[in-house]
Amino acid sequence: AAEYEVTLILKDNTSAGWRYLASAAIAAGEKIGVKVTENSPLETQNADEQYNAMLDAIEKQVDAICIAPVDSAGIVPAIEKALEAGIPVFTTNTRAFVKNPEDIVTFVGVGNEKGGYDIAQYMFGKLSDLEKINLIIIDGNRTGQTTLDRIAGIEAAIAEDDRVVLLDSQEGKFSRANAQEIMESFLVKYSEIDLVIALNDEMAIGAYNAISAAGREGEMLISGFDGAPEGLQAVLDGQISATLNQDLPGQGSGVIEAVKAYLDGESVESWIKVGGDVCTPENAAEFLAKLKK
Amino acid sequence: MENTEKAVEPFLKVQNVCKEFPGVKALDNVSFDLCKGEVHVLIGENGAGKSTLMKVLSGVYQQDSGEIYLNGKKVEFQNTRDAQLARIAIIFQEFNLVPNLTVAQNIFLGREPVSSRGVLDRKKLNADAQAILDSLNTGISATDKVELLGVAHQQLVELAKALSFDSEILIMDEPTATLSENEINTLFDTIFRLKARGVSIIYISHRLHEVYKIGDRITVLRDGQTVGTRLVSEASMDELIRLMVGREIQRERIREENTVQESMALEVRGLWDRKLLQDISINVRRGEIVGIAGLVGSGRTELAQTIFGIKRRSKGYIALFGRELEKSSPGKCVMRKAGFLPENRKEQGLSLNLPIRTNIVHAALSMLFPMGIVRRKKEKDIAENYRKRLRIITPDTKRNVSNLSGGNQQKVVLAKWLATESDFLIFDEPTRGVDVGAKEEIHFLIDDLARNGKGILVISSDLPELLTIADRIYVMREGRIVKEFKDSHVTQEEIIAFAAGGVVA
Amino acid sequence: MKKYWGLLKPRLDTLSRLTALAIIFLSLVIVSPSFASAANIINVLRITSLTLMMAIGVALCMLVGGIDLSIGATIALTSILFGKFFQVGQSTASMIMGITGMLAVSILIGLVNGFCIVFLHLPPFLATFGVQQIVRGLAYLLTSGLVYSNFTEDFRFIGGGQLFGIPMPIIIAVILLLIISFTLNKTTFGYRVYAVGSNRESARYSGIPVNKTLITTYVLSSLIAGIAGIVYTSRLNAAEPTIGAEFAQTAIAAAAIGGISFRGGNGNVLGVVIGALILTLVSNGMTLLGVDSNWQVGISGVVIILSVLVDRNASVRKT
Amino acid sequence: MNSQSLRSRRETLAHYYHKVPATVFLLFGMILFFSLLSDKYFTVSNIMNVIVQCSSGVGIVALASYLAICSTGVDLSLGGIVSLSGMITAKILTWDIPLFSQIRNNNPVFLLLIAVTAAIAAGAAIGSMNGLILARTKIPSFIVTLGMYKICETFSRVIAGGTTIRINGLPLFEFIGNGSLLNVQIGRRSIGLLPISMIIMLLLYIFFSFVMKKTRFGTYVYAIGGNNESAALSGINTVLTRYRVFLYGGMIAAFTGIIFTSRLTSASAQNGLGLEFDGIAAAVVGGAAMSGGRSTPGRTLIGALIISVMKNGFNMIGMSNSIQMIAIGCVLIAVVSVDTLRNRRRFV
């Protein structure tokens, strides 16, 4: 029987990335005696449902709550309620903007802003022989924190490199299909594109599909984000150049291990860095092997 | 237009009113007047423009040209509200009740009594409505929902609603079409009372004998034009019919020959349903026209619906052409060559937004096009054929049914069932809202069907109609068959006596 | 002149819709240099063809006075099932098995919709909304959010290939459109669909098998969604449970712009082509013009309202 | 006791049985079911938890959905209105222009009033637009409100300007969504027995129950829903009535927007999107017919509670989300079919 009961609240219940995180968390929990129940918003990334899920977890009197907040600020009142009920709160993937940093036991992950900065910088570096970089960004969902953070990071990198010209950006809603359609239009519109940064792997593959269908493979580089198995495989297959390995499974198991340690009375660092490496054709196989395991 | 002596100055005057619908000149220079305290009857063939004229008078439509004077002052109604304010009330030919509201709410819809703070005064609403209903001897409760009422009761609610306006002019567009003798008498009493109070009434009906009971003057419309106004006391029925139809109409019994065959078309034994019908046994032979008489609510329609499988029977035996129909459904009946013309054309008979010709082939689809592929040419030919035979007045059978006048719509329903070439047909109020001319045609048509060996069951509240065409008449009361008249030598009075329960069978 | 009005009027709706389409098209040609290129027109047609397929199915349901909110979920579930089947053998045989499975499951979903509407007497909006939840839930359950991808070349041909230079999705959509249009206009089934949509009670009295017609319609709608799912999966070269969240909405909008009435019994499925084209043109045009994503949402909203208004403003409500 | 009074009592009982909607039994049945499965379910704090979740989510929106459905429409713009009005509230409370900064410093209560008024005004404006178009044209409400939803989303995104707006240091405002009166101490936690959002929800429901039952407007909404043509021919101003339905719907949804923003102390353009379908589901579960003219605000509230109870209950027993989705779909279908079949038996 499990020693501790934990509620895990992710941003949604549907997209691939969060599934990797959740299944790793549950698996890790089983190994070390923590019962993990996931309770993420059903379809949309919904701050209010996360709030409700927190309240339900409080009523269940779980031993800890792990959350990747959809809205870093919006979740704060709910976190305060949890603390009032004596339930420790852990964040993963995305930080919460609590008033006192010690309200949160630990944050597991690197943060989307840094990730965005890193991958953009890496891709610009790969194009070091160009005098001008014509850039396309395929956004996620501009109402959500994840997109905003990643974009902020990418913009910071753009600001440092004056070769970069941002041609266009459109919302791909993190979906392969949307990205494919958007890229088809961009290919018609722009005769010179050097780099496509997609905010997740699915959209990067969608962009690749459009580019290869138009026979313009090799003209431009593509980067993804997340380091999901498909993304890594696409890097290996040379379809996309790089992806940022968030190590979502690592975040999942990391946060559960932190919970266990904390509840066992051990001390836990306030920031556990997981992931954040840029995956390139050179190291992608390694990451993929680790995932398969 | 002929001049009749007028004792009083006309109260309402319609002058040279024209109204055109796409492709149809519904009103063509109509002039008409109405005096105070008069019952002015309006008659005319289906599609003559009666309802249109009334809708102009009540603000539903606006005339294209021409004037309306009320009390010597020119009026223009932009909507029904304006007409209500001018104290003109109307009972439409088609029902206009809100099913999910109570009777009282319907009667005072748009004029609910409110207390000083704008809060509804339900007590007063119900009491006022009940008072009107009671004055009509309806037995309807003001707090019942309208959707639970039958057609006849709904008609009475319409009447109550019109009365509630306390208007100076009351328009009734075929109020008796769904009523039976009892209710009609109540209606007439009401009309006399109103008249005594100085209310002027415009009364539209296809039942000419009613004209003589209540009318003062009578105006005949034909093809959107007035063809004459007469004092009722001076107009003979033959003259009126000639004015309306332009020819003589035979008003005698039309069935002379006995075409009844031995073999059974329909046989029903010991039929019950869960609510109303009790132990019903009837039969119809091929070549025979059988009538069912009864008061409203006696269950005639239920009986027909149960035979046709629209309502479920709880027990009983039904056979078509000697073969038992174990579980009936409309589809099965149609396949076994039986048809049912329902009483409520708007709700049960027609797809209003579809073309006339499509409606006509609806019931016969699988028979006409067994391969499942529709041939437009055939569809058109069939429709044209019935348009001619039934004299459906329309410029084109491609038009939607909703553009037709009430009577012509009825003919389309009829055509739909004739097109199935069924060997057994149930007609529920087949001539509801149909003019005398067309009615005669329909009667001949039914007679003709019987001559060709088809079995016919006619349900009608119009007793003269039954007496004209039926070979045999059943009388129903409260869900039972209370009497069977083996031949047509009966009088209306005898039938009513059984139907109303005066005589114990 | 007035005499011809009666004949012209029913065609006026189509005419004004066509005008709206032409106006949008021409303005895009003028404003955006890349719009009128052959490559882009093919893009537009290909995207339209997917919207169109789904809209045809929904239009059928709207013709019988219903609606189908479950098509997006149906596409998701069938696409996942294909992924699962394909995984088994990764061969042409498993592909054929997968396709068969997809069609079978989509028919099943249609049957469930039809059952809820006919026998449980549920309003179609609610029934298909509930079924949508169930079906999508199943899709998530089956995959736990994972993505299946990298299908065989012959499967990818269905959504990505070309025949005589015409992309396959366009060919499939046109074939479907012709079949359904023929069915509606020239077969007794089509007549029944209109009859049931126009007045269900009267259809029943006419001996038309109302229940059968309704169920068949919902099955057809789902089946078409299943076919669209095949094309979609093949085009994306991936099966994921999240796809199609907005398909029902888009399809309904296309059908409504195309003149299919929500009350049933009114409208022609050919009009839906215009509806689908208008929607695609607008979103494609905005992308080409570089309209900010934040504004795109709203502009598409305005277009949806306006383009329906175009053919209805002739008959503005009086009272 | 004589047999007659016994019989009449039995009849009254039967009468009441038929008057009580099936959903009430269902609601209690569900609560019982979850109580059996989880011992933490039937506690004061969890019950208040469910009520708060309902009142700050689907509860109020359901009322607006019900109004639209009752007049034979649907209002898909409600989610957009929630997002936009919530965003406007946040924007005004945090707007960095001299006028507002000054008010914020001198009289925060006044600023709060401005923000709330502006949010409701925005809801009213969108509702008006819906109403105007719907009353004046024959465009189906599905399309108009879908378009308006997208327009709301756009404005909300544009006002947000690419971030979420955070509100700090306005405890009075946070109190709307998070606070409550009459707190009791249970263990370490203090449980509010009268949450503000619940009070707002109840006031709205009571007010609209009154409106639907006791005013002409209410009767006219039912009349339009029952038979629009007849209503018009009876001289009812159907244009105005329809307009008011959507106007009020927009204003009601704006309350949810305010509560949302206050509850999360921040506003993202994403908030509230999708809530319109929950609202429709709740109204229909409560007994509203898509063809119009049925159900009451009270029944709608029961429908909303059922949805909230169901979601919370599934969470409490730890059911996985995919299965939850399936279960909710099944329950929706089951509830409404029980209700329709029961009604049909009575009428047919």
Ligand SMILES: Nc1ncnc2c1ncn2[C@@H]1O[C@H](COP(=O)(O)OP(=O)(O)OP(=O)(O)O)[C@@H](O)[C@H]1O
């Ligand atoms: N809304 C409409 N649109 C088009 N044509 C119409 C419309 N209403 C009536 N008509 C046409 O106007 C003519 C007159 O119709 P009206 O309803 O006034 O006839 P009526 O005398 O009342 O006939 P009935 O005795 O059958 O009720 C008919 O030819 C009918 O087809």
Ligand SMILES: Nc1ncnc2c1ncn2[C@@H]1O[C@H](COP(=O)(O)OP(=O)(O)OP(=O)(O)O)[C@@H](O)[C@H]1O
């Ligand atoms: N007492 C009643 N209360 C409510 N509804 C009734 C009552 N009696 C009859 N009805 C309804 O009124 C309608 C008309 O009754 P029914 O059709 O059985 O009689 P009918 O003899 O065919 O009369 P009609 O002249 O209307 O054709 C039916 O739908 C029936 O359900």
Ligand SMILES: [Mg+2]
């Ligand atoms: Mg008439």
Ligand SMILES: [Mg+2]
């Ligand atoms: Mg009858």
